[in-house]
Amino acid sequence: MGRKRVTLADVASAAGVSGTTASLVLSGRGDELRISPTVQQRVREASAALGYRPNIVSIGLRNGSSRTLGFVSDTVATSQLAGDMIKGALETARAHGFMLFIGETEGDPELERQLLDAMLDRQVDGIVLASMFTRTRPLPSGLDQVPAILLNALPEQRTTSIPAVIPDELTAGRAAAQLLLDAGHRSVHLVGAGPGEHDVPPGTVAGVERLAGIRETLHAAGLELASGHLASEWEPRVGWEATHRLLEEWGPGQAIITLNDRLAFGAYQAIQEARLTVPGDVSVVSFDDAPLAQWLRPGLTTFAIPHHDLGRRAVELLVEQIGADGATTGTSSEPVHRVSMPLRERGSVAQRR
Amino acid sequence: MGRKRVTLADVASAAGVSGTTASLVLSGRGDELRISPTVQQRVREASAALGYRPNIVSIGLRNGSSRTLGFVSDTVATSQLAGDMIKGALETARAHGFMLFIGETEGDPELERQLLDAMLDRQVDGIVLASMFTRTRPLPSGLDQVPAILLNALPEQRTTSIPAVIPDELTAGRAAAQLLLDAGHRSVHLVGAGPGEHDVPPGTVAGVERLAGIRETLHAAGLELASGHLASEWEPRVGWEATHRLLEEWGPGQAIITLNDRLAFGAYQAIQEARLTVPGDVSVVSFDDAPLAQWLRPGLTTFAIPHHDLGRRAVELLVEQIGADGATTGTSSEPVHRVSMPLRERGSVAQRR
DNA sequence: TAGCCGGGCTAAGCCGATTTAGCACCCGTC
């Protein structure tokens, strides 16, 4: 510890040249500025011998960039899914030579302010404002100082020019319904929302769009949802209750769409307790592709939230915006980028008997 | 975008004073250096009016600190548990005025090198080297440049002076066995390792210590493990297989310790398929306290990995080391810090009939 | 022999702060 870092000045004096010369050589402009091969060689050797690494902080101070991004999310820990999003962001950032500051707000606007300030104080080149479940949200001030992007969230005021990256929930909703129709099902139940267009937990983009996609596709086939079960908490207990009641009322032979995998887990438990089986007696389709989905028996067929891709895409767009160096503000053409939700077929859907 | 940041010079010229004066006033040394109240007032007003915020990068360049820590882990995403560890680290860092760079190595030493370099290049004040499951690991070079700490990992060479923070697995192992003994059980089975002292998946500290604690406590009661099931992958499928076979051989009335919650999940499935119940026919105790554990019916009794506390403790120790400012190296007395694993009693253990 | 050109390198300023050393002024004193 405490061994001081090697600076450019150290390299220069070791090579017997000025700092300027050392800088030119090491930044590859040696030939351009006609430094003799002998000297270049000497500088490079000294640099290697001392293990010189440029101080990025200093460079950043000079040219006003830090090769650093801020990633502010409302929650990292509660959702196991979030990790993938961060991972996608981290990998992409690294690939472009950026490091990421991570911050968590717990949904507290005051804390969010503090984190943003702390990041801006550290001269981040851009900000990713992430949400762990898709929702609309107000924008904090200060985002006009640097390029910014919304991840898994939409701006509450649509007047803003900040781009957003979200999963393509609408298309996934359509596909979920179509999957059941293709398997011959005509009695489709929804757990988590519905049956009406507006029966949706407040503030969730996912709920609204998935429901809309499902209803749209059913309508196109001349059908309506057989039942719906609006719930503000999409937890296993709720899935169990809804399914328990649903089976009592309708009996076997149903197709169920659960709005996330935890609801599906509860549905499985209720189906099992009713001495019925998935998918023989009841078909289940879900959303999210939580790790849980592949542990269930049989595996749960579900539309994955493309967390990794979302994180990647957000950082890509941000880096692009930064690369433009603030010169042309109009680099970002499309304000909302939708990332498709891939289907994981695992065996919880069967052809209607 | 692109509205340039307000600098100290801006404040100074707005207040009609020198940069020196502005700096002194804003850093609270105004009285000490006899700046008149009038001028102090003017500076403060100018600062507030312009919304001045000091550039931490610049300050860092001057005094050689960045108020920034690096957090390098092998994996963030795969384990939902990891999030809590990072969260604990983030919160604690913030509380001490630090921001965190997060990096993920995927277990690749080359990538780890690059990440460490990228962080050191950005002048981090300290490094947390984290592992998502407890293990021994070699130390990369360069950790002698700044204070560092191992999180959920132990140094392979015990000669090092780098402190480590790990869960107290041994004590938890003892407590798990004791819990079953107290419930009157005498036939205790282990899934994931055992029955012998050395029947442990290679490289896992958790496996070794949990097994040792379990065996030790059973021995003290004059017992041995009734059976063990060594497995290198602690996944639901394995738990199902082991439990399925175990029930065929031993019948109901057993007590099972699974070495993690995914194994327990598989055990539940096997027990359910054998038309037996938890905890009436079989008691189950586990480790980790994954989210899954509270979703199971009945809830799983398990010893929680204290991820949040681990993250917190690691950063606390690191900040302490940094606070000492490299002056006295011997601030860290104890090299290995053990964090206790709390029991979550949920109802998967019953008194022996 | 003066002037010009180009090769090969360096001095000095800058980024945004902190900090040390010290300047200019006023008042009182001998």
Next chain:
DNA sequence: GACGGGTGCTAAATCGGCTTAGCCCGGCTA
């Protein structure tokens, strides 16, 4: 009226790198 001693503020150096402008020297031309 020179000197001493506060008072109230500022110039300049520093951190570590980049960058512009320009220096010095030798050879060639007029």
